[in-house]
Amino acid sequence: MKLNFFPLVALCATTASSLAFDSFASQPAGANVYSVKDVAELRRIGAHNHPKHHDRRTVTIRHSHNDTDDISADFLWGLRRANHGGRLLLKKGKKYVIGRKLDLTFLDNVEVQLDGELKFTDDVEYWQENNFYYDFQKSISFWRWGGRDVSIFGSGTLNGNGQRWYNEFAGQEILDPDNTYYRPILFVAENATRLSVEGITELNSPCWTNFLVDSKDISFDGVFINAYSTNASAEPKNTDGFDSLRVNGLSVTNSRVDIGDDCFSPKPNTTNIFVQNLWCNNTHGVSMGSIGQYPGVVDIIEHAYIENVTLLNGENGARLKAWAGEGVGLGRINNITYKNIHVENTDYPVVLDSCYFNIAADECAAYPSQVNVTDITFENVYGTSSGAEGDVVAEIICSPNAVCEGIALKDIHVKTPEGQEGIVVCEGVSGGVGVECQAASDSE
Numbered sequence: 001m002k003l004n005f006f007p008l009v010a011l012c013a014t015t016a017s018s019l020a021f022d023s024f025a026s027q028p029a030g031a032n033v034y035s036v037k038d039v040a041e042l043r044r045i046g047a048h049n050h051p052k053h054h055d056r057r058t059v060t061i062r063h064s065h066n067d068t069d070d071i072s073a074d075f076l077w078g079l080r081r082a083n084h085g086g087r088l089l090l091k092k093g094k095k096y097v098i099g100r101k102l103d104l105t106f107l108d109n110v111e112v113q114l115d116g117e118l119k120f121t122d123d124v125e126y127w128q129e130n131n132f133y134y135d136f137q138k139s140i141s142f143w144r145w146g147g148r149d150v151s152i153f154g155s156g157t158l159n160g161n162g163q164r165w166y167n168e169f170a171g172q173e174i175l176d177p178d179n180t181y182y183r184p185i186l187f188v189a190e191n192a193t194r195l196s197v198e199g200i201t202e203l204n205s206p207c208w209t210n211f212l213v214d215s216k217d218i219s220f221d222g223v224f225i226n227a228y229s230t231n232a233s234a235e236p237k238n239t240d241g242f243d244s245l246r247v248n249g250l251s252v253t254n255s256r257v258d259i260g261d262d263c264f265s266p267k268p269n270t271t272n273i274f275v276q277n278l279w280c281n282n283t284h285g286v287s288m289g290s291i292g293q294y295p296g297v298v299d300i301i302e303h304a305y306i307e308n309v310t311l312l313n314g315e316n317g318a319r320l321k322a323w324a325g326e327g328v329g330l331g332r333i334n335n336i337t338y339k340n341i342h343v344e345n346t347d348y349p350v351v352l353d354s355c356y357f358n359i360a361a362d363e364c365a366a367y368p369s370q371v372n373v374t375d376i377t378f379e380n381v382y383g384t385s386s387g388a389e390g391d392v393v394a395e396i397i398c399s400p401n402a403v404c405e406g407i408a409l410k411d412i413h414v415k416t417p418e419g420q421e422g423i424v425v426c427e428g429v430s431g432g433v434g435v436e437c438q439a440a441s442d443s444e
Ligand SMILES: *[C@@H]1O[C@H](CO)[C@@H](O)[C@H](O)[C@H]1NC(C)=O
Pocket: 065, 066, 067, 068, 069
């Protein structure tokens, strides 16, 4: 049984540019609403008997015919219609193109079954004029998701359509004060409580892939993140897998990330972090931070448990990073456990960098980091380094201007590419690191 099906109503075409229409007044052409009792129809459309999700009232919308056929008004209508107990289904084999910025912070008990492809337009001019802006590292986003009890799941793809952004950003730096070429983050949750993302692929984000802000209990399970370019002189840049700001409760499990920047890197005021069974290829590692960037601001990252991570072909394995230099901030990284970390072809398998970001040794010495680093365990880190740092496989350099204690390295069995047992370097750690280590100056 189909409810409210009025095939001739096509009012959304006139309202698509503003997205300010009354979402209940008109059902867009091609949309359907199926009752939870209509099992035969739910089965037919692929929304019946999902292993982890009970059947729900299910909404479908029309799909796009090409990469500029914007269905964002239909999508917004569909989410509003599915809100409060229902599900929006994006069907397998169909493409849904989003060409307008969307504020999705009204959500309350809703599911999105993404089996098809949700793809953004690459209308750079439009997105640079229309986005959600975050002061933190000058980020923008296409949309933002918020509210409570939101579940996005399925076998489909969220496609950032990043190629044009990669081409046009090539050669620039995100943190360059003169950079005005802002690129959108693929997925942003803001002011969300209990939001989960399961099973989907997140492809070719123009910038960071996921950014969670002012939220609580966010989880990702079974997600695959990938960004690649078809243009050898314009690689994807800053496509971090997971970033967060002011989040309590962040879990990433059973996921794979193949991008050229941080695999997982919670940022200021992220607490209660859980990572298990994560695979990272070509990344900058699983990093706590960077924190302590902005003057006068206290940044905190604490209570993280990170277990069974495989890191291949990357710059870092397990990393902590804190800003130093003139006019930076302060904070603490506390109670972090990294356990069962497998690295291969990795430059710095274990690293505490207290001189972030790209600053000269003399500037770091003149303005050391004010981020305390306490109760950090690296346990059972194994595999092979890349040899980029000679025989050094772990480097813990503390700031002379902050507390640095309770740091334990246990069972570090990382070999160099030549098969030598790797060297641990440390400096300024109160109480040592539990294993023999060389001063930084001796290993140069
Ligand atoms: C894309 O599809 C829409 C809707 O069918 C159509 O109006 C438009 O002309 C198409 N654009 C291109 C470039 O094919």
